[in-house]
Amino acid sequence: xxxxxxxxxxxxxxxxxxxxxxxxxxxxxxxxxxxxxxxxxxxxxxxxxxxxxxxxxxxxxxxxxxxxxxxxxxxxxxxxxxxxxxxxxxxxxxxxxxxxxxxxxxxxxxxxxxxxxxxxxxxxxxxxxxxxxxxxxxxxxxxxxxxxxxxxxxxxxxxxxxxxxxxxxxxxxxxxxxxxxxxxxxxxxxxxxxxxxxxxxxxxxxxxxxxxxxxxxxxxxxxxxxxxxxxxxxxxxxxxxxxxxxxxxxxxxxxxxxxxxxxxxxxxxxxxxxxxxxxxxxxxxxxxxxxxxxxxxxxxxxxxxxxxxxxxxx
Amino acid sequence: xxxxxxxxxxxxxxxxxxxxxxxxxxxxxxxxxxxxxxxxxxxxxxxxxxxxxxxxxxxxxxxxxxxxxxxxxxxxxxxxxxxxxxxxxxxxxxxxxxxxxxxxxxxxxxxxxxxxxxxxxxxxxxxxxxxxxxxxxxxxxxxxxxxxxxxxxxxxxxxxxxxxxxxxxxxxxxxxxxxxxxxxxxxxxxxxxxxxxxxxxxxxxxxxxxxxxxxxxxxxxxxxxxxxxxxxxxxxxxxxxxxxxxxxxxxxxxxxxxxxxxxxxxxxxxxxxxxxxxxxxxxxxxxxxxxxxxxxxxxxxxxxxxxxxxxxxxxxxxxxxxxxxxxxxxxxxxxxxxxxxxxxxxxxxxxxxxxxxxxxxxxxxxxxxxxxxxxxxxxxxxxxxxxxxxxxxxxxxxxxxxxxxxxxxxxxxxxxxxxxxxxxxxxxxxxxxxxxxxxxxxxxxxxxxxxxxxxxxxxxxxxxxxxxxxxxxxxxxxxxxxxxxxxxxxxxxxxxxxxxxxxxxxxxxxxxxxxxxxxxxxxxxxxxxxxxxxxxxxxxxxxxxxxxxxxxxxxx
Numbered sequence: 001x002x003x004x005x006x007x008x009x010x011x012x013x014x015x016x017x018x019x020x021x022x023x024x025x026x027x028x029x030x031x032x033x034x035x036x037x038x039x040x041x042x043x044x045x046x047x048x049x050x051x052x053x054x055x056x057x058x059x060x061x062x063x064x065x066x067x068x069x070x071x072x073x074x075x076x077x078x079x080x081x082x083x084x085x086x087x088x089x090x091x092x093x094x095x096x097x098x099x100x101x102x103x104x105x106x107x108x109x110x111x112x113x114x115x116x117x118x119x120x121x122x123x124x125x126x127x128x129x130x131x132x133x134x135x136x137x138x139x140x141x142x143x144x145x146x147x148x149x150x151x152x153x154x155x156x157x158x159x160x161x162x163x164x165x166x167x168x169x170x171x172x173x174x175x176x177x178x179x180x181x182x183x184x185x186x187x188x189x190x191x192x193x194x195x196x197x198x199x200x201x202x203x204x205x206x207x208x209x210x211x212x213x214x215x216x217x218x219x220x221x222x223x224x225x226x227x228x229x230x231x232x233x234x235x236x237x238x239x240x241x242x243x244x245x246x247x248x249x250x251x252x253x254x255x256x257x258x259x260x261x262x263x264x265x266x267x268x269x270x271x272x273x274x275x276x277x278x279x280x281x282x283x284x285x286x287x288x289x290x291x292x293x294x295x296x297x298x299x300x301x302x303x304x305x306x307x308x309x310x311x312x313x314x
Numbered sequence: 315x316x317x318x319x320x321x322x323x324x325x326x327x328x329x330x331x332x333x334x335x336x337x338x339x340x341x342x343x344x345x346x347x348x349x350x351x352x353x354x355x356x357x358x359x360x361x362x363x364x365x366x367x368x369x370x371x372x373x374x375x376x377x378x379x380x381x382x383x384x385x386x387x388x389x390x391x392x393x394x395x396x397x398x399x400x401x402x403x404x405x406x407x408x409x410x411x412x413x414x415x416x417x418x419x420x421x422x423x424x425x426x427x428x429x430x431x432x433x434x435x436x437x438x439x440x441x442x443x444x445x446x447x448x449x450x451x452x453x454x455x456x457x458x459x460x461x462x463x464x465x466x467x468x469x470x471x472x473x474x475x476x477x478x479x480x481x482x483x484x485x486x487x488x489x490x491x492x493x494x495x496x497x498x499x500x501x502x503x504x505x506x507x508x509x510x511x512x513x514x515x516x517x518x519x520x521x522x523x524x525x526x527x528x529x530x531x532x533x534x535x536x537x538x539x540x541x542x543x544x545x546x547x548x549x550x551x552x553x554x555x556x557x558x559x560x561x562x563x564x565x566x567x568x569x570x571x572x573x574x575x576x577x578x579x580x581x582x583x584x585x586x587x588x589x590x591x592x593x594x595x596x597x598x599x600x601x602x603x604x605x606x607x608x609x610x611x612x613x614x615x616x617x618x619x620x621x622x623x624x625x626x627x628x629x630x631x632x633x634x635x636x637x638x639x640x641x642x643x644x645x646x647x648x649x650x651x652x653x654x655x656x657x658x659x660x661x662x663x664x665x666x667x668x669x670x671x672x673x674x675x676x677x678x679x680x681x682x683x684x685x686x687x688x689x690x691x692x693x694x695x696x697x698x699x700x701x702x703x704x705x706x707x708x709x710x711x712x713x714x715x716x717x718x719x720x721x722x723x724x725x726x727x728x729x730x731x732x733x734x735x736x737x738x739x740x741x742x743x744x745x746x747x748x749x750x751x752x753x754x755x756x757x758x759x760x761x762x763x764x765x766x767x768x769x770x771x772x773x774x775x776x777x778x779x780x781x782x783x784x785x786x787x788x789x790x791x792x793x794x795x796x797x798x799x800x801x802x803x804x805x806x807x808x809x810x811x812x813x814x815x816x817x818x819x820x821x822x823x824x825x826x827x828x829x830x831x832x833x834x835x836x837x838x839x840x841x842x843x844x845x846x847x848x849x850x851x852x853x854x855x856x857x858x859x860x861x862x863x864x865x866x867x868x869x870x
Binding site: 033035036038039047051083086094152153160166167256257261265266269272 | 383384465466468469470472522523527528543544545546547571572573574575578581582585587744745749750754
């Protein structure tokens with residue numbers, strides 16, 4: 001396990017290095033100019049332009065700029081946002097909580113609602129099963145931005161149950177504000193998890209060891225819990241982990257739709273205004289989170305099923 | 315004169331949905347306080363425009379206001395786009411103040427005298443205090459103007475103060491400016507961002523951090539900076555020690571939030587999570603907003619002009635003035651207003667639209683009425699194109715598919731060009747790259763024209779004309795050279811009397827409107843959406859330059 005984690009750590013560092021170079025190169029190649037942001041989009045006297053170009057090293061070759069950014073990042077200095085004239089690390093710290101809360105909340109919904117609906121469908125063939133299958137078939141095809149618009153239309157504008165905008169203040173208000181965004185983010189993933197849960201549990205229930213356990217008179221609830229669900233947990237867990245990882249990217253869409261001040265929305269804004277330092281800093285955080293979630297999924301799967309060996313080469 | 319570009323403001327509003335043709339409903343909400351003539355003499359439909367909403371009658375604790383994106387700076391020298399200037403105008407006061415109808419008046423200065431043509435003396439108001447209680451001195455004023463003049467400061471307003479050679483405090487309440495040439499636009503230049511006074515001691519202490527979330531700000535206005543979490547909220551709170559006791563605001567706190575998404579903004583306004591917003595871009599959900607009882611929609615005059623900028627007047631089919639005139643004659647402005655603006659704009663005869671007539675209104679109105687009505691006349695247009703020998707030639711318009719307004723406008727011109735025998739081509743770039751047309755001559759070389767929503771920074775059409783008709787002006791994109799127009803505008807700037815200034819400006823306007831270096835399309839209104847429980851905000855371009863929320867409060 002320890003050697004696996006060390007190897008994962010090395011891989012993380014390599015991934016971060018490569019992705020930061022790719023992001024930097026991509027942003028450099030894309031059309032647009034940080035000078036637009038600095039000048040507020042108006043023409044400035046040549047003297048002022050020269051000053052801004054020098055101050056922000058806009059004329060230096062790509063590799064020189066990348067190297068100086070990398071040097072700073074290695075020392076823990078992620079640079080300064082040209083748009084907000086604010087330290088990137090402070091900027092990330094102020095927004096990470098919202099994104100973390102949003103993804104955590106959405107992951108909770110995916111696990112609880114997805115597994116519950118899937119179990120229900122697996123254990124209650126007939127009407128319940130049909131309803132769950134039909135409903136999840138629809139929801140699984142709804143992308144988060146469509147879900148966001150529908151949820152705002154129904155629950156914020158129509159019924160006025162929940163707020164449509166902003167982060168809220170305090171725990172309870174914060175949870176209220178994150179509910180619709182988390183639902184929008186979780187809907188499709190929860191539906192997918194429900195369908196996988198239903199299939200896996202059905203499959204396990206039909207297997208010999210489960211039949212034997214039932215025949216031996218073990219209470220049905222315990223059979224489901226210990227023999228069916230436990231074995232089904234590996235595919236369910238893997239899918240959940242993958243969808244949570246994908247939420248890290250999808251959060252940007254949802255944050256914008258609900259006016260949340262999170263990392264994703266910041267990344268989009270910064271990319272549009274060519275705010276290199278912010279794009280780089282946020283990308284690093286997101287890539288790290290992605291790798292961490294995937295590692296957790298692998299470790300979790302190994303703990304659940306001793307047949308899986310971590311980092312095996314087979 | 316430093317007209318600003320609004321099209322790129324929407325770079326982040328890339329998710330705007332395509333507008334569907336909506337029916338035009340001629341309604342403005344609420345009972346207007348000061349009903350101003352819509353200023354559409356000459357037969358255009360008269361609409362009801364108000365410059366302010368009725369003053370609020372009760373206090374309001376907290377109001378949430380939407381901007382199209384979060385505020386990035388509250389330093390007047392780098393505040394140039396809506397999210398910055400709308401907020402800064404509440405906190406910082408300028409030496410002269412623009413009224414809701416565009417008329418100039420005293421501000422932190424009481425007068426500007428010219429003892430000789432090359433000297434301007436500012437007399438300052440007594441008893442003005444910064445938020446921290448310190449008195450505003452002549453040193454603060456001289457320092458604030460000098461910051462704007464300094465090319466090394468990275469500020470936006472260096473060009474507008476180009477005729478000023480020195481600024482000195484010459485008395486406790488007196489500042490003297492030396493000029494290279496007579497400049498009678500100076501008072502107006504000091505009536506928006508370049509004229510805003512900041513505390514010298516505070517700015518010196520904060521250095522580069524001034525105007526950011528870390529450094530904060532120190533001004534004299536009736537609101538002071540509260541909490542500012544970038545990307546989330548910027549709050550301004552009532553300055554209870556405001557020096558002008560008669561203008562202490564009714565609202566205790568205004569929270570500004572950046573909402574780039576149209577659907578989110580609509581939902582937030584309808585549910586009351588956002589109390590008000592000036593709509594900087596036409597809103598495709600306008601009909602839904604108008605139908606709601608929760609909000610009222612007000613339309614007021616504005617300095618805005620929606621126009622096509624000819625990218626280079628020395629090449630391509632549009633180098634010929636006849637082709638430019640033909641294009642102008644062929645566009646269906648009425649349909650554009652109905653489709654995109656849902657009635658919140660009017661066809662424009664010239665770039666200096668009625669909202670910009672801040673002085674000598676009669677002169678400007680007469681000149682406007684004398685210009686031809688911008689009705690589509692395809693027959694004349696076709697003939698002009700044939701005369702110019704431009705039939706079948708390709709005309710390229712720069713646009714971006716990410717911005718609804720640009721898509722609609724580009725198609726308007728495409729249809730017009732097709733109808734008169736030109737071969738239109740649309741060059742689509744990303745919303746971000748669209749800004750390149752304004753900054754980079756190489757980007758302009760790929761197109762024959764591109765679109766702008768522009769405005770002068772004070773109510774004088776001359777301010778906008780000067781930005782592109784004077785060689786080297788801040789908006790000299792197409793290389794328009796008219797010795798006559800340039801001379802008239804220079805003389806207008808140097809003319810002491812408003813009557814003479816207006817007459818010279820109107821003559822310059824006639825030349826520019828004949829030459830069409832920019833093709834005026836429509837004059838958008840200022841559109842304010844305000845919760846029905848509130849009233850008192852102004853409904854004009856004034857909200858970009860002067861305190862607009864002093865009377866904002868509860869009603870009913």
